[in-house]
Amino acid sequence: xxxxxxxxxxxxxxxxxxILTALSVAAALFLFVALxxxxxxxxxxxxxxxxxxxxxxxAISVVFPLPEAYHSWISTVPGVRRVTWGNWFxxxxxxxxxFFPSFAVDVDGYFDIYPEMVVPEDQEQAFRxxxxxxxxxxxxMERFGWRLGQTISLTSLIYSPDQAWPFTIxxxxxPLPGWTDEAFYFxxxxxxxxxxxxxxxxxxxxxxDPSLAATIAATIDEHYENSRYATRTETERAYLAGIASMxxxxxxxxxxxxxxxxxxxxxxxxxxxxxxxxxxxxxxxxLKTLGFSDRLLFGLVLAEAAAITAIGGLLGVVGAKLLFxxxxxxxxxxxxxxxxxxxxxxxxxxxxxxxxxxxxLLPAWQAARLPVARTLRRVA
Numbered sequence: 001x002x003x004x005x006x007x008x009x010x011x012x013x014x015x016x017x018x019i020l021t022a023l024s025v026a027a028a029l030f031l032f033v034a035l036x037x038x039x040x041x042x043x044x045x046x047x048x049x050x051x052x053x054x055x056x057x058x059a060i061s062v063v064f065p066l067p068e069a070y071h072s073w074i075s076t077v078p079g080v081r082r083v084t085w086g087n088w089f090x091x092x093x094x095x096x097x098x099f100f101p102s103f104a105v106d107v108d109g110y111f112d113i114y115p116e117m118v119v120p121e122d123q124e125q126a127f128r129x130x131x132x133x134x135x136x137x138x139x140x141m142e143r144f145g146w147r148l149g150q151t152i153s154l155t156s157l158i159y160s161p162d163q164a165w166p167f168t169i170x171x172x173x174x175p176l177p178g179w180t181d182e183a184f185y186f187x188x189x190x191x192x193x194x195x196x197x198x199x200x201x202x203x204x205x206x207x208x209d210p211s212l213a214a215t216i217a218a219t220i221d222e223h224y225e226n227s228r229y230a231t232r233t234e235t236e237r238a239y240l241a242g243i244a245s246m247x248x249x250x251x252x253x254x255x256x257x258x259x260x261x262x263x264x265x266x267x268x269x270x271x272x273x274x275x276x277x278x279x280x281x282x283x284x285x286x287l288k289t290l291g292f293s294d295r296l297l298f299g300l301v302l303a304e305a306a307a308i309t310a311i312g313g314l315l316g317v318v319g320a321k322l323l324f325x326x327x328x329x330x331x332x333x334x335x336x337x338x339x340x341x342x343x344x345x346x347x348x349x350x351x352x353x354x355x356x357x358x359x360x361l362l363p364a365w366q367a368a369r370l371p372v373a374r375t376l377r378r379v380a
Contacts, residue, residue: 026319058229065199067199067200084106119171127171132166134152134169159194160195265312316348
């Protein structure tokens with residue numbers, strides 16, 4: 001620590017260069033942390049789904065509906081405790097950029113299966129009684145400044161895009177960890193009455209025993225195998241993993257961007273340290289004449305390089321954490337629970353320090369091998 005002041009003086013000798021280098025590293029680490037947080041959020045989403053719930057959807061794609069008649073037969077499958085259904089509404093509020101997840105659901109059974117949404121009893125009853133009532137997440141309420149009892153109008157990109165759909169907010173739910181707080185739910189009956197060709201988009205099953213999942217899935221899919229609406233039945237966790245895979249190979253993207261980020265940090269830090277080493281060649285020679293060993297000078301230059309990238313890394317990581325947590329970013333409801341985890345932040349800063357050390361190897365080696373007599377003669 002007794003050489004910390006010397007390292008600090010060297011860092012502040014050219015303040016503009018040091019600041020620009022640190023900011024370059026900060027920008028690169030901000031990008032790395034943001035993309036990696038997307039990956040960790042998707043990984044967490046795959047784990048949120050319950051193994052005691054199953055999803056039945058069209059075998060072709062989730063965008064194709066299923067007949068309502070399926071509900072009665074699926075309810076009789078051994079091991080199925082209860083069945084409910086939902087449909088994607090794709091609601092828009094005022095502007096197409098104001099996208100959020102919106103669903104028409106079977107009110108009588110949907111919320112019994114999903115305890116992840118905590119709703120006050122009086123609000124839940126008010127929501128159940130009114131055909132045009134809506135249940136809204138706390139995040140969505142804050143995002144648009146809505147209030148309980150307010151009547152709003154949505155349009156749908158699927159159902160009569162030019163038609164206004166009035167809803168009255170009768171209930172607000174608070175989600176458990178991992179569940180989005182920016183979703184909008186309303187009565188499936190309302191959608192059915194307003195659109196004649198409406199059918200359930202998927203069925204949700206609550207199982208008596210999660211160990212029966214494979215048997216139940218095989219029973220349902222075999223039953224409808226040769227029908228016009230063949231099904232694919234899977235656990236909710238597997239279903240969410242499939243939805244996450246629709247984003248593409250996020251891991252590959254993050255790795256590719258990560259390599260680019262690391263390479264950029266390495267070039268920026270190495271360039272800074274090489275310039276600093278050339279400018280201070282005479283000073284290094286003087287330090288050697290004063291008794292500074294080659295090993296000590298090697299360590300000081302490495303520490304200086306690591307300090308620059310560490311400062312930049314901290315700025316990038318802290319900036320990302322403050323920005324995303326301060327704005328409550330959830331990717332328009334598609335990334336519920338988005339956060340910069342401690343392990344992501346630690347990894348980012350650690351990588352910055354390691355790359356700083358690597359970028360300082362050549363300047364440090366040059367400083368340690370610097371010929372004193374020749375350097376001082378050149379200065380004279």
